[in-house]
Amino acid sequence: xxxxxxxxxxxxxxxxxxxxxxxxxxxxxxxxxxxxxxxxxxxxxxxxxxxxxxxxxxxxxxxxxxxxxxxxxxxxxxxxxxxxxxxxxxxxxxxxxxxxxxxxxxxxxxxxxxxxxxxxxxxxxxxxxxxxxxxxxxxxxxxxxxxxxxxxxxxxxxxxxxxxxxxxxxxxxxxxxxxxxxxxxxxxxxxxxxxx
Numbered sequence: 001x002x003x004x005x006x007x008x009x010x011x012x013x014x015x016x017x018x019x020x021x022x023x024x025x026x027x028x029x030x031x032x033x034x035x036x037x038x039x040x041x042x043x044x045x046x047x048x049x050x051x052x053x054x055x056x057x058x059x060x061x062x063x064x065x066x067x068x069x070x071x072x073x074x075x076x077x078x079x080x081x082x083x084x085x086x087x088x089x090x091x092x093x094x095x096x097x098x099x100x101x102x103x104x105x106x107x108x109x110x111x112x113x114x115x116x117x118x119x120x121x122x123x124x125x126x127x128x129x130x131x132x133x134x135x136x137x138x139x140x141x142x143x144x145x146x147x148x149x150x151x152x153x154x155x156x157x158x159x160x161x162x163x164x165x166x167x168x169x170x171x172x173x174x175x176x177x178x179x180x181x182x183x184x185x186x187x188x189x190x191x192x193x194x195x196x
Contacts (some may be wrong), residue, residue, distance in 0.1 A: 002184050004028070005040040005076040007138070009094035009127075016115065016151065018092030019162040024113055027170070028080075028177050035181055040076075042097050045069050049096060056102035064098055064137040073104040077099075077191070078184030080176065085116030085123035090130070098130055105134040107190040109164045112142050113177040115151075115163075119144030137187065139179035143172045 006024050008017045021039045028037035037095055054060050061067050083090050098105070110131055114120025121144055128138050135139045143165075145151070163174075 001036050002077050002181055002191055003036045003038070003075060004078045004080060004180060004184065005038060006080045006082060007094075007097075008039060008041040008043070008093045009081055010086075010142070011043040011093045012084075012091070015084070016147075016163070017082050017084055018114060020115060020145065023026070023163045023165070023174065024080055024082065024177075027173050031174055031177055032181060033036055033168045037080075040072060042093050045072070045172050047093075047097055047100060050099050052100065056100060059103050069097065070101050070104050072076060073101055076108065076187070078108050078180050079110040080180060081112050081127060083112055083114045083120060083123045085114060085118075085120035088122045089126045094164055096129070098134065102134065103130070105136050107135055107137075107187050108188055109137045109139060110182050111139045111180040113145070113173070113176070114142070115145035115147060119146050119148050124183070128174065137183055141172055141176035141179045143169055145169060 006021045010017045018041060025037050025039055043044055043067045047069060052062055052066055054115060060072060083094060112124045114124040116123060124142060131138050145163060145165055150169060152162050152164045
């Protein structure tokens with residue numbers, strides 16, 4: 001069974017990322033019941049600012065938190081990154097998490113669901129550049145959610161604003177999920193070390 005991780009790309013208190021990841025997971029379960037989509041929350045791993053002495057390409061991780069993160073990513077076949085835009089780029093927490101590993105990301109596919117004042121498009125573009133260096137194939141389909149138009153208003157004293165995407169987001173999300181699954185399956189021989 002193909003395993004796709006929905007990566008919550010922020011650890012910030014009051015973040016909207018986990019609610020967006022749940023929206024993606026619900027859509028994925030309806031559209032592709034034969035695949036395994038799971039939420040992978042950066043906040044659950046407690047990664048400090050990169051503290052490995054050797055570069056990730058060496059694959060020799062000294063710290064238990066790195067090995068735990070590596071195991072979580074290694075068992076996945078592809079990803080959907082839920083990426084907020086912070087200061088015209090991806091979050092520091094997501095960049096840090098990506099930098100901890102190398103081979104565990106290789107030869108896998110990914111899609112991006114971004115959000116921000118203007119849909120998080122700059123975060124998505126920066127994320128694509130980083131993923132290319134990690135040998136992750138990003139699919140063309142993308143979902144961009146506007147904080148103004150695609151989220152409920154926050155309830156004072158209540159829960160944070162949740163995603164309430166305009167219908168325009170559902171078509172691209174379906175295409176993104178289809179593409180990530182298809183590409184993840186197509187890249188399987190590379191992950192298995194089968195020569196082309």
